[in-house]
Amino acid sequence: MHYYSTRNKNEVVNFADAALTGLAPDGGLFVPEEIPQYSAQVRTSLGKMDFCDIAIETIKPYVQGEIQDSSLSDIVQSAFTFTAPLVAVADRFTSELFHGPTAAFKDFGARFMARAFSYLRRGEDRPLRILVATSGDTGGAVADGFFNVSGIFVTVLYPKGRVSPLQERQIAGLGGNISALAVEGSFDDCQRLVKAALADEGLKKRMALSSANSINISRLIPQAVYYSAAAGKMSAGLTDPDGEATPRLKGKKNTAALRPGKPVTLCVPSGNFGNLTAGLYAMKMGAPVNQFIAATNINKTVPDYLDSGEYLTRISQATVSNAMDVGAPSNFERMAAHFSWEQMRNIILGVSVSDDETRETIIRIHEQSGYFLDPHSAVGWKGVDKLLSSNKIQEGAAGILCTAHPAKFSEIVEPLVGKPPVPAALTRAMERTVNARTIPADAAALIEVLSA
Ligand SMILES: *Cc1c(COP(=O)(O)O)cnc(C)c1O
Secondary structure, X not given: OOEEEOOEEEEEEOHHHHHHHXXXXXXXXXXXXOOOOOOHHHHHHHHHOOHHHHHHHHHHHHHOOOOOHHHHHHHHHHHOOOOOOXXXXXXXXXXXXXXXXXXXXXXXXXXXXHHHHHHHOOOOOOOXXXXXXXXXXXXXXXXXXXXXXXXXXXXXXXXXXXXXXXXXXXXXXXXXXXEEEEEEOOHHHHHHHHHHHHOOHHHHHHOEEEEOOOOOHHHHXXXXXXXXXXXXHHHHOOOOOOXXXXXXXXXXXXXXXXXXXXXXXXXXXXXXXXXXXXXXXXXXXXXXXXXXXXXXXOOOHHHHHHHHXXXXXXXXXXXXXXXXXXXXXXXXXXXXXXXXXXXXXXXEXXXXXXXXXXXXXXXXXXXXXXXXXOHHHXXXXXXXXXXXHOOOOOOOOEEEEEOEOHHHHHHHHHHHHOOOOOOHHHXXXXXXXXXXXXXXXXXXXXXXXXXX
């Protein structure tokens, strides 16, 4: 598969180069030259396939000729040691993407990426420095995914004081080949610093550099897998048994009704829009999904664009769903490379949810069903409510991607509805000590730290 830069169609590379460089030299993002198609046989059996088999079928055409089939299978089996169950909650379906080690969907992309990098760099002796800007969840997932991978060093930049205590421990508590920088600024500042460092000629001469943000195509492609799994199950009329991580009130009946054979709508709580872009890839590959809901918090750059056709980035504002506090979503450039405004409007419904609505939703769903929603998933839930009440979608059709485990954001969830059950991996992470260096929101400061 060839990949080209969103800023120059003639800037063509293979998967290894697209993955290992992260950002194209012209500042653009790499996109696949074409979106491959599932075979008819795969398309009709997605609902019943094993998660790793869906992963192999999804990823294979993107890495053909560069990762051998048997190695891809090894990478997938070792990355996806957990799945994404589709469960019925009240009158909805949720695709739970939080059963990985850092309890958020980013584990899927980060774990695949770390293993793919290690494979693609076999035989290299020059160490690789990976830079990653995070609004909270990416950093932890990437740190965890790359921890102890030899020959690779990771520097995570996060907005100081704007991530949760648990997120900070996941980012800055591992040590070893992972270092953490607390930036005196916003996530957008962190992202700007990373972009500047990746483009710095002096640094590039001195070290092999890459990024691990959702701008990296090798993180994005594996995220298409759980869309195909969720849409496949929903349209086949199948759900998974409830997991113990997500208690339901005894005696409360699920009223969710699957509509087998119908293409589905999936609601994606969105910030930097990597997740939604992966969903668009899954749809184009042939997963039975025909519509997406992009649910944002008040950082609603993309919903506003879908309304008006004008793309106006802005300074991000802090919310209770902090992993979505993005005013200038970097993956928008990728969406715009594949789809015009009119096309996007046909496929994607935008909706924005306030913090009050988010809290109210966490309380209401817990009262109704005993289910704990994290603030990001609650934005998705409320987004569906709002579109239902304005008749933009129909009852029963939408599944919601639950992007994080409620215990990951217990400082918000617990005062509202009590303490959610805590996965063992999060208990272990809380015991770590934070070891981060503070820097100003200035590219020169980052370049200096990296050069030292
Ligand atoms: C990163 C994240 C999001 C936003 O995903 P994007 O790909 O940036 O749109 C939503 N929810 C959680 C919990 C996240 O960690």
